[in-house]
Each structure stands twice: as C-alpha cells, then as structure tokens.
Amino acid sequence: MRIRVIAALSAVLCTLAAPVHAEPAPYxxxxxxxxxxxxxxxxxxxxxxxxxxxxxxxxxxxxxxxxxxxxxxxxxxxxxxxxxxxxxxxxxxxxxxxxxxxxxxxxxxxxxxxxxxxxxxxxxxxxxxxxxxxxxxxxxxxxxxxxxxxxxxxxxxxxxxxxxxxxxxxxxxxxxxxxxxxxxxxxxxxxxxxxxxxxxxxxxxxxxxxxxxxxxxxxxxxxxxxxxxxxxxxxxxxxxxxxxxxxxxxxxxxxxxxxxxxxxxxxxxxxxxxxxxxxxxxxxxxxxxxxxxxxxxxxxxxxxxxxxxxxxxxxxxxxxxxxxxxxxxxxxxxxxxxxxxxxxxxxxxAGGEPGDTPSATVHHATVWGLTALALALLLATARSVAVARRPRPSRRATAAWCLAGLAPSLLLAGVVTLIDLRRLWAWVPDATLALCVAAAAGAATALLRTVRALRPDERA
CATH class of the missing domain: 3.40.710.10 (DD-peptidase/beta-lactamase superfamily)
Known part of the structure; x- marks a missing residue:
C-alpha cells in the first residue's frame, strides 16, 4: 500500500514538473x-x-x-x-x-x-x-x-x-x-x-x-x-x-x-x-x-x-x-x-500559404541601367573635353557620338509628354535624377563632339 501511495505521488509530481507546451498565439x-x-x-x-x-x-x-x-x-x-x-x-x-x-x-x-x-x-x-x-x-x-x-x-x-x-x-x-x-x-x-x-x-x-x-x-x-x-x-x-x-x-x-x-x-x-x-x-x-x-x-x-x-x-x-x-x-x-x-x-x-515575393527586376534594371548610362556619358563628356584639341574625327564617328549622346534627351522628352518632370520626380526620384544627368551629359558630349568636328583642321 505504501509503495502504491509513493508511486501515485511520484506520478503527480512528474506531471506537475513536466514542461507545459502552450498553444501558439492565433496570429x-x-x-x-x-x-x-x-x-x-x-x-x-x-x-x-x-x-x-x-x-x-x-x-x-x-x-x-x-x-x-x-x-x-x-x-x-x-x-x-x-x-x-x-x-x-x-x-x-x-x-x-x-x-x-x-x-x-x-x-x-x-x-x-x-x-x-x-x-x-x-x-x-x-x-x-x-x-x-x-x-x-x-x-x-x-x-x-x-x-x-x-x-x-x-x-x-x-x-x-x-x-x-x-x-x-x-x-x-x-x-x-x-x-x-x-x-x-x-x-x-x-x-x-x-x-x-x-x-x-x-x-x-x-x-x-x-x-x-x-x-x-x-x-x-x-x-x-x-x-x-x-x-x-x-x-x-x-x-x-x-x-x-x-x-x-x-x-x-x-x-x-x-x-x-x-x-x-x-x-x-x-x-x-x-x-x-x-x-x-x-x-x-x-x-x-x-x-x-x-x-x-x-x-x-x-x-x-x-x-x-x-x-x-x-x-x-x-x-x-x-x-x-x-x-x-x-x-x-x-x-x-x-x-x-x-x-x-x-x-x-484566409488559411493559405503566403506565396512568393515578386521580383524587383524592373526596378533594378531601370534605375541601375539609367545610372550606368549617366556615369558612362559623364565619362564621355570628360573624354570629349580631353580630346577637344586633337585633330577632327571622321563624320561617321561624330555622328555616332551625337546619336549616343542625344538618345537620353530623346527618351526624357518622350517621358515628359506623358508625365511632367515634377510628378516624375515625386514618384521615381532615383530614375528621374539618373535620366536627367544622362540627358545633360549626353547633350554636352554631343555638343563638344560637334564643335570639335566643325573646328578648322589645324593640319591644313
């Protein structure tokens, strides 16, 4: 009898000592x-x-x-x-x-x-x-x-x-x-x-x-x-x-x-x-x-x-x-x-699985693509200044530089026909800044290359 009482008490104590696993909060x-x-x-x-x-x-x-x-x-x-x-x-x-x-x-x-x-x-x-x-x-x-x-x-x-x-x-x-x-x-x-x-x-x-x-x-x-x-x-x-x-x-x-x-x-x-x-x-x-x-x-x-x-x-x-x-x-x-x-x-x-997160590829491609273009055209502007005194390039080379330089300006002009620059800045400031810098640098590059092409050839 004594053994049974001790066993029962032990079982109760073990139950009380066992860790309690609370139900997870509903949310x-x-x-x-x-x-x-x-x-x-x-x-x-x-x-x-x-x-x-x-x-x-x-x-x-x-x-x-x-x-x-x-x-x-x-x-x-x-x-x-x-x-x-x-x-x-x-x-x-x-x-x-x-x-x-x-x-x-x-x-x-x-x-x-x-x-x-x-x-x-x-x-x-x-x-x-x-x-x-x-x-x-x-x-x-x-x-x-x-x-x-x-x-x-x-x-x-x-x-x-x-x-x-x-x-x-x-x-x-x-x-x-x-x-x-x-x-x-x-x-x-x-x-x-x-x-x-x-x-x-x-x-x-x-x-x-x-x-x-x-x-x-x-x-x-x-x-x-x-x-x-x-x-x-x-x-x-x-x-x-x-x-x-x-x-x-x-x-x-x-x-x-x-x-x-x-x-x-x-x-x-x-x-x-x-x-x-x-x-x-x-x-x-x-x-x-x-x-x-x-x-x-x-x-x-x-x-x-x-x-x-x-x-x-x-x-x-x-x-x-x-x-x-x-x-x-x-x-x-x-x-x-x-x-x-x-x-x-x-x-x-609603009782389902959350699903996958959509890709941000469009954002990254747009912003970083325009940023890379802006940096490239800034370098092109610096290069155009550096070679300003060199002999005139061929017409084909000048035309290529002008087309590349004016492309961002044409893109910006097309965008602002749909949404003005202030609103564009309000919604996508990084892409807007990159595009504006690219347009300015590209226009400067085209101008410098054109001036160089029109300058009299000092070798004549």
Missing part, C-alpha cells in the same frame, strides 16, 4: 510573416472583426525617426477610393444623388462626355484614359485648384469608348467624384467626409486635407534600392483619389464598418458596391472584387500607394474578418515586392 504566424517580409522602415496592421480590431501590430520608425505605433498616421493611396465611394453611396442612399445622374448635371466643368454618370466614375468605366491622371493629380503646390477646376484639362482627352463600354482604372474618375460631392453638398470634400463617413465610423484621426495632414511624417521612397525619407508633399484636394490617410485605428474602423449590417450604408448598398460594375473587370463601385488566387478568390479588397506611403485592405466576408496594413514606403517600380507583405498576410489570415 503568431501572421506576425512572424509580416516581421520577416516587410520592406518598409515602419508598418502597422490589424486583423479586424465587425466590432473592431482583434489583433494589432506596429513596429519600425517613421520618416522623422520616431517609433511607429498604432497611433502613427500614414497615407493610404488608392485605399481612399472605397472610402470615397462609401461617402458617395451615402448621398445616393439619402436621395441627394443618383448613380445614373450625368456628372455634367452637377459639375458643368466636366465637359469630357455629357453621357458619363456617377456610376461610370465609381466603376472606372467612364472612358477616361489612365494617362489623364497626369493632367489632374499629384498637385503639391500651395495654390492647387479644387477638384472641379482641374477638370478642364480633360476637355481634349480622347475617350476609350462610349461610357460603360470600356474599363480603365484611372484616379481621374475619383477627382471628378470629389467635384460631384462638393457640388451636391455645397461643402469641401473633406468636411463632407468627416460628417458622413469619418465620425459615424469612428475614424476620428482621418486625414483628408492640409490641416489634418500637418503631423504626417515624410514617407520613404527607394533611392537606388535604399528606403529613404524623401516624400513629404501632399495634394490638398486629392483625398478622394489617394491623399487620404490616418492611423491604424482609423483604417481599422472603416474596415470594421464594412463588416457590419448597421454601418452608415444599408446591406443592399454594401452589396451593390461589391458587384462588378462591368462583367469581367474585377472592379465594383470603389472596390476590387475577387480576381485573386485561392484562398482570396472571394476577397473584397483594394491597395494603394502615394509617394512615400502604401496601404492595403482586404475584406474576407466568408470569415467575417478583415486585414488592414499600412507602410511608410512605396516605390512605383517596386509595387509588387512592396505590396507582397499585405497579400501574403491576407492569404495566411
């Missing part, structure tokens, strides 16, 4: 993936349910070197579009605006096509070419015109087709929507959004104008592959298409409202936004609809980037959760690699 895999794969100096993200955040993460530093917290503001880029669309749908739901109202009926400045409706703008089926965005967006001056005043630049644009027939994603549509909102409400776009969307959903710190953006730290862009805090400009009337933002709780509050039936929009309005505006486009009214591989094939989502910032929002209706993620880094030529951390995290949240 441990997601946290580890984001931490291991984020490229930005600072990031914040949240898993969100109908009642608010279920899990949050934030780390890194902002453009001033301060620690990133859930209260750090970011810009959201085109994630602003579903927020703007929600504000527009609130006007539709109240009867103050119709989805099939002609835009010109509310905004006479919109002379692009009198048949374009509010629905066409929301779904990017207005016929506006994507290139028109360079005419009206990314105005960073203190005296930037309001949305309606920018629309005259569209008068000479060639439509892609009759309204409703062609899908082409263009932020120009949402600049026009901001003008519609201001016309219908008689208020600045930011003021209307605060009343109709931000306050009702709890987006208390949302950024939508210069005043609310005053505490925003500079964002980061790639300079020869290194994230650098260089982007600090803001479009004061660009919130509708991309210059909207806020802290983690602001973006999470919007996502949470989209998971509830008692949000500012009725369920039928929410569902209408999540149906393709034109079959096969993968775009609803402000939202991207599906179009991703499993397990995100039914996701409602949007991504966005402005110079220095990027954000992503995924609604997973089947799981009744959402993922929001914002970073203080964006590179136009590195869109895929920068955004992959959000896509991978969303796949993990």
């Amino acid at each position: 441990a895999e997601l946290d580890a993936y984001v931490r291991d794969n984020v490229r930005a100096p600072g990031v914040s993200y949240a898993v969100v349910g109908p009642d608010g955040p279920l899990h949050r993460g934030a780390w890194g530093t902002d453009g001033r070197g301060d620690r990133v917290t859930p209260g750090t503001p970011f810009l959201w880029g085109s994630v602003a579009k579903p927020v703007t669309a929600t504000g527009v749908m609130a006007l539709v739901q109240s009867g103050r605006l119709g989805l099939d109202d002609p835009v010109a009926e509310h905004v006479p400045e919109f002379a692009f096509d009198e048949r374009v409706t509010v629905r066409h703008l929301l779904g990017h089926t207005s016929g506006l070419p994507p290139s028109t965005v360079f005419e009206v967006a990314d105005c960073h001056a203190a005296d930037c015109p309001r949305p309606a005043a920018r629309l005259a630049a569209l008068d000479d644009a060639d439509p892609l087709g009759p309204p409703g027939t062609e899908y082409a994603y263009a932020s120009t549509n949402y600049i026009a929507l901001a003008a519609v909102v201001e016309s219908v409400t008689g208020r600045p776009f930011a003021a209307y959004m605060r009343e109709a969307v931000f306050r009702p959903t709890g987006m208390d710190g949302a950024i939508a104008d210069t005043e609310s953006a005053r505490h925003l730290a500079p964002g980061h862009q790639y300079l020869w592959g290194i994230p650098t805090a260089t982007a600090g400009e803001y479009d004061p009337h660009g919130a509708a298409y991309g210059y909207m933002g806020g802290d983690l709780d602001d973006l999470a509050a919007f996502a949470s409202s989209q998971l509830r039936d008692d949000s500012i929009l009725k369920p039928e309005s929410l569902q209408q936004m999540r149906k393709e505006s034109k079959p096969g486009t993968g775009y609803g009214l402000g939202w991207r609809v599906g179009g991703l591989d499993a397990p995100l094939q039914n996701a409602i989502w949007h991504t966005g980037g402005t110079p220095g910032y990027s954000a992503m929002l995924f609604l997973l209706p089947e799981r009744d959760v959402a993922l929001v993620l914002q970073q203080n880094l964006y590179g136009l030529l590195q869109d895929g690699p920068v955004m992959q951390v959000g896509f991978g995290a969303a796949r993990i949240l």
Whole structure:
C-alpha cells in the first residue's frame, strides 16, 4: 500500500514538473510573416472583426525617426477610393444623388462626355484614359485648384469608348467624384467626409486635407534600392483619389464598418458596391472584387500607394474578418515586392500559404541601367573635353557620338509628354535624377563632339 501511495505521488509530481507546451498565439504566424517580409522602415496592421480590431501590430520608425505605433498616421493611396465611394453611396442612399445622374448635371466643368454618370466614375468605366491622371493629380503646390477646376484639362482627352463600354482604372474618375460631392453638398470634400463617413465610423484621426495632414511624417521612397525619407508633399484636394490617410485605428474602423449590417450604408448598398460594375473587370463601385488566387478568390479588397506611403485592405466576408496594413514606403517600380507583405498576410489570415515575393527586376534594371548610362556619358563628356584639341574625327564617328549622346534627351522628352518632370520626380526620384544627368551629359558630349568636328583642321 505504501509503495502504491509513493508511486501515485511520484506520478503527480512528474506531471506537475513536466514542461507545459502552450498553444501558439492565433496570429503568431501572421506576425512572424509580416516581421520577416516587410520592406518598409515602419508598418502597422490589424486583423479586424465587425466590432473592431482583434489583433494589432506596429513596429519600425517613421520618416522623422520616431517609433511607429498604432497611433502613427500614414497615407493610404488608392485605399481612399472605397472610402470615397462609401461617402458617395451615402448621398445616393439619402436621395441627394443618383448613380445614373450625368456628372455634367452637377459639375458643368466636366465637359469630357455629357453621357458619363456617377456610376461610370465609381466603376472606372467612364472612358477616361489612365494617362489623364497626369493632367489632374499629384498637385503639391500651395495654390492647387479644387477638384472641379482641374477638370478642364480633360476637355481634349480622347475617350476609350462610349461610357460603360470600356474599363480603365484611372484616379481621374475619383477627382471628378470629389467635384460631384462638393457640388451636391455645397461643402469641401473633406468636411463632407468627416460628417458622413469619418465620425459615424469612428475614424476620428482621418486625414483628408492640409490641416489634418500637418503631423504626417515624410514617407520613404527607394533611392537606388535604399528606403529613404524623401516624400513629404501632399495634394490638398486629392483625398478622394489617394491623399487620404490616418492611423491604424482609423483604417481599422472603416474596415470594421464594412463588416457590419448597421454601418452608415444599408446591406443592399454594401452589396451593390461589391458587384462588378462591368462583367469581367474585377472592379465594383470603389472596390476590387475577387480576381485573386485561392484562398482570396472571394476577397473584397483594394491597395494603394502615394509617394512615400502604401496601404492595403482586404475584406474576407466568408470569415467575417478583415486585414488592414499600412507602410511608410512605396516605390512605383517596386509595387509588387512592396505590396507582397499585405497579400501574403491576407492569404495566411484566409488559411493559405503566403506565396512568393515578386521580383524587383524592373526596378533594378531601370534605375541601375539609367545610372550606368549617366556615369558612362559623364565619362564621355570628360573624354570629349580631353580630346577637344586633337585633330577632327571622321563624320561617321561624330555622328555616332551625337546619336549616343542625344538618345537620353530623346527618351526624357518622350517621358515628359506623358508625365511632367515634377510628378516624375515625386514618384521615381532615383530614375528621374539618373535620366536627367544622362540627358545633360549626353547633350554636352554631343555638343563638344560637334564643335570639335566643325573646328578648322589645324593640319591644313
């Protein structure tokens, strides 16, 4: 009997002494993936349910070197579009605006096509070419015109087709929507959004104008592959298409409202936004609809980037959760690699594998190729100075030097016909600087070689 008691006590003691293997935290895999794969100096993200955040993460530093917290503001880029669309749908739901109202009926400045409706703008089926965005967006001056005043630049644009027939994603549509909102409400776009969307959903710190953006730290862009805090400009009337933002709780509050039936929009309005505006486009009214591989094939989502910032929002209706993620880094030529951390995290949240990170070959080839060209032409300029007093070269050699030297200038001239130099600098500063140096050095080389060829031959 005594032996049995001792054995029983020993068994109990061994059980108590055995190591306890705790279950892993429910979001441990997601946290580890984001931490291991984020490229930005600072990031914040949240898993969100109908009642608010279920899990949050934030780390890194902002453009001033301060620690990133859930209260750090970011810009959201085109994630602003579903927020703007929600504000527009609130006007539709109240009867103050119709989805099939002609835009010109509310905004006479919109002379692009009198048949374009509010629905066409929301779904990017207005016929506006994507290139028109360079005419009206990314105005960073203190005296930037309001949305309606920018629309005259569209008068000479060639439509892609009759309204409703062609899908082409263009932020120009949402600049026009901001003008519609201001016309219908008689208020600045930011003021209307605060009343109709931000306050009702709890987006208390949302950024939508210069005043609310005053505490925003500079964002980061790639300079020869290194994230650098260089982007600090803001479009004061660009919130509708991309210059909207806020802290983690602001973006999470919007996502949470989209998971509830008692949000500012009725369920039928929410569902209408999540149906393709034109079959096969993968775009609803402000939202991207599906179009991703499993397990995100039914996701409602949007991504966005402005110079220095990027954000992503995924609604997973089947799981009744959402993922929001914002970073203080964006590179136009590195869109895929920068955004992959959000896509991978969303796949993990949906029960899948994160997938591979896209290659940054386009960025590296463009930036380093232009940099190598600039250095080569700088050397060519120095060489041209060194041989300036030597005998005249052959015409063929001079022509070859001139063609090689003027090639970057021709390339730069072609690029600026699509986007002006200031906007090009805002989006890809390293490639822009390299191209400008190459153009200047090439032109100098061509000039020096031409002068040498035209100089009288001292041997005569």
